[in-house]
Amino acid sequence: MKASQWTALGLTGALAVTLAACAPNGEGNGGENGGNGASGGDSLSVLIASSGPAEAGYYQEAAARFTEATGTEVEIVVANDLIQQLGQGFAGNNPPDLFYLPWDQFETYASQGFLEPYAGDLANAGDFLPALVEQFSYNDEFYCAPKDFSTLGLQINTEAWEAAGLTDADVPTTWDELATVAEALTDGDQVGLSMGREYARVGVFMNQAGGQLVDGDTVTADTAENAAGLEYLQGLIADGSLVFPPDLEAGWGGEAFGLGRAAMVVEGPWINGAMANDFPDREFISVELPAGPGGPSTYSFATCWGMPIDSDTRDSATAFVEFVTTPEEQLLAAEAFGVIPSTTAGADTYASQFPENAAFVAGVDYAVSPVAFAGAAAAVSEFNTELENIANANPSALLAGLQTNLQSALDSARG
Template sequence: MNTKGWVALVAAAGLVASLTGCSSSSSGSGGTDTSKYTPMTLMIGSSGDAETQAVQAAASSWAKANKTKVTVTAASDLTQQLGQGFSGGNPPDLFYMSWDQFQTYASKKYLDPYAGQQANASAFYPALKSAFSYGGKFYCEPKDFSTLGLIINTDKWAAAGLTDADIPKDWAGLESAAKKLTTGDTVGLSFGPEYARMGVFMNQAGGSLLSKDGKKVTADSAANVAGLEEVKKLATEGVLKFPSALDSGWSGEALGKGKAAMVIEGPWISGLKTDYPNLKYTVAELPAGKEKSTFTFSNCWGIPAQSKTSAEAQSLVKSLTSDAQQLKFSAAFGVIPSTETAAKEYATKYPGNAAFVKGNDYAVSPVAFAGAATVITDFNSQLEGIATADPKTILASLQKNLQAALDATK
């Protein structure tokens, strides 16, 4: 080979080297020689800046005490980013595990069942513990919980000439209040067209998606149909509109903008104070149908299976689920602590949110067994068209698909 040839060879090799160099990330650049803990990543699905900052503060104070580093990432789409992380073999060291995906993750062996051995395992509400148990094992510690309530814009309420005595106790009251509140540019009631909201009406009518023993799907029961019929009635009367029809991403935004006078949401509604500081609202328990009912939602702190950082993640979880820290989270973004002692303190500290805590007495968890999430997604997509669709048809297809998914878990 002549000189030109060698130059070409070197150039080509250099090109390949630089290209492969680009793909490998620089590792080992952290200056944490003094700590026994390696730096960690923490991924959250945040309800807003208030939540992100609160989690960041909590994580960095733990990191400071343990002389390590925790990088908090607020995912724009938590489910997708977690799926990507697990399939790429690089999940975050600690993450929010949502109630609707938990069973699927646990059944696919994605999660480390660390919670059973934790010192504070018995401090949590039993209902929350069972929501995050799979195959009899308590997998991950509940982060907090939320129930649904009726959020009322007090200014609109007064403007419509309504008083505290008019706060709806039942469906008839809800309907008449919504009618009075509906004006040219404000709709009386709004909530997302999804199972997590409309399911409440189905339960209030005395229905449920699963039989008591959890062995049979009862989605097409007359009670469930009655619940959806009530929602459809409100929608066709024009006193209920979904957020997308109000140019809002979720009903809280519609409430803040003054486009909806009442919404069905949870304690996270307090996050609205940053975007809409002038908004005044009050929280009431959900009006009852045949019976009282609301949903309870929770996230837990998930740790991936076979994680190398499991020990430090567990230590971080211990600090995050302590009563003191949970009450700090409550102050920042309204969630109710997952431990019984802290929740009691919360109820006395925030009387405005007392309705949410009260709701926990009769709240139920939405259906979330492994594989149910796909069916619920499809159910949600059908509920978007409830104003023109037949509730019976929707529930018949839910019955078929949910039963198939339940059979698949056995």
């Protein structure tokens, strides 16, 4: 079962406690090497979170190529629990020299002073997609280089599509068109549309209505635009054309899609591997999400290469980041385990080589990051709980609670 993109956020509160025990900028007990404990000399320790043997294998091979080219030895450490091990490393003043840092953890680390803001000094700093640079910037400074990214798209079961008499001309590009095809695809055996009943999916429709949750230092959750996004989904639910995975006896949207219980779902490129592994006979396409009255919108989920503050191995670590973010290496990674390159040149080439994923690449032009400032996790979790009653709830009431909780969290995060 595919875990929610918000799973890691549940650990943020505990993480803050762990990080509070750390001492950035060389304060505190210090490690064997002093400072932040990053190792010195011609070796690097790189902590990754592997989606499987293909991802770990790629980085082992990339590390070997880097060592051959530079002479710097690289140890690739595959985490069993990335967030826990990363927190423990900082708490013990012995963080890895480089590490995966997911989008939903970035501001927590940056705001507490644990990250080296090295990305703006990279030789290829100008090559990254602008949306990803913004995602991994804090106080207008580009902190860590994006490793890769994914966006949300609309998956369509082509067999069900054809059986409903739909053609390429019917692929939805607007909310009205989405409602029309979702109704046409709904029958006794399947529902037209399904997706996770969570902010990481529902929030996209709020954005497409012209809404947003945060504007600068002000929370804007309780706006008419955000309510319109919820009301649109309520209309689909009332029509019977939108049903959430648990009500289809499925653990997530991809499972409902693979089982043939939903003809369309809202997921990211990870669905390709899920279908290949679990439902190899499912034929489908991915297209861009339809635009709402506020225009197109999708979410971007990305990971960057984090580096501890005042790193002793900054030069070698920077060289490794530059190496693995070349278009050549990013395309090797894409071929190995399906990620989308974070550079403009890499993403363009990827879209040409993997046209089935072109919609995900196109989405980065208008993608936004889900709200993920330090402390937002609890507010989002509460909102997800409230969304269990979205079918009958008053949208304004749902958003009022989110407004209050998010503003309190933002006030605390901003000090």
